[in-house]
Amino acid sequence: MIKIGLVDDHAIVRAGIKAFLTSFVEFRVVGEAGSGREAIDLVRSTDLDVLVMDLSMPGQSGIDALAMIRAKAPDIGVLMLSGHPAEHYALNLIRQGASGYLNKDCDPQEIATAIRTVALGRRYISPKVAELLAGELDRKDNAPPHKHLSEREFQVFLKLAQGESVGTIGEELSLSVKTISTYRTRLMEKMNLSSNSDLTYYAMKAQLID
Structure with a gap:
């Protein structure tokens, strides 16, 4: 059983993701939060394997919360979700300790695959992010x-x-x-x-x- 926490400032988005995840027998959503600050409290109070966290939230965003979550719970897989294309945030977040980065427009099955991957303690690198990582080596000076x-x-x-x-x-x-x-x-x-x-x-x- 993979214990999952959901973090998004929109309750309807959390409900949609939760409904999808609960269709898998190995997933169990055990907690929810609506901000970065609430995410930190959730990590402190709940036994989690994976945190699926929105990037952009009012007040303390997912970016703000990531470093503190990493400091307090280094073994939790943190999968970042964003409405922004991967090239804008993915590499920065992975450097800061995110276990993976997905755009909210991705195929829902990819979220399930990513959760399984980061629950094993590995990083989930999508083909798009892999392409960005490879490109970094060639264009650092022109970034x-x-x-x-x-x-x-x-x-x-x-x-x-x-x-x-x-x-x-x-x-x-x-x-x-x-x-x-x-x-x-x-x-x-x-x-x-x-x-x-x-x-x-x-x-x-x-x-x-x-």
């Missing part, structure tokens, strides 16, 4: 500016691009305002941008935010 950000810089960049203040980001990531400001300065330099509105425009153009 877009956001690809050169560290994981934490990328995290702060996304939050700034979505209009969050330095203070709010500090609270969400449990970091000081000074530290967040340092990350902001650093990522601005790397991306050759000068304002938060520039960040927002860049993120929207690159389809990193809606």
Whole structure:
């Protein structure tokens, strides 16, 4: 029996995934959460084998929660689901410890396959993500500016691009305002941008935010 936790801010999405998963005799959904913060609480309180987690949620997102979940429960398989194409987030999330990355438009059977794979302690690498990993070796120097950000810089960049203040980001990531400001300065330099509105425009153009 594979014990699964579902994390998505839309209850109807969780209900749909749960209905699909419960059609498999080896799957059991044992907990649900609607935010990154609730996901961390779920991991603390529930015996899980796999966490299926949405990437984009209000407040503490799946990206924010991933590092803390990894620190508290390193053996849990964390499968990220996103409405964004794999090329925008997959490699960053895998570097941060995600066990796999799937687009929400994927065939439902692929979710079942991915859950079985990560429950065994392995990573699920879809053909698309494998292609991206191979491509990284060839085009590192020609990668877009956001690809050169560290994981934490990328995290702060996304939050700034979505209009969050330095203070709010500090609270969400449990970091000081000074530290967040340092990350902001650093990522601005790397991306050759000068304002938060520039960040927002860049993120929207690159389809990193809606």
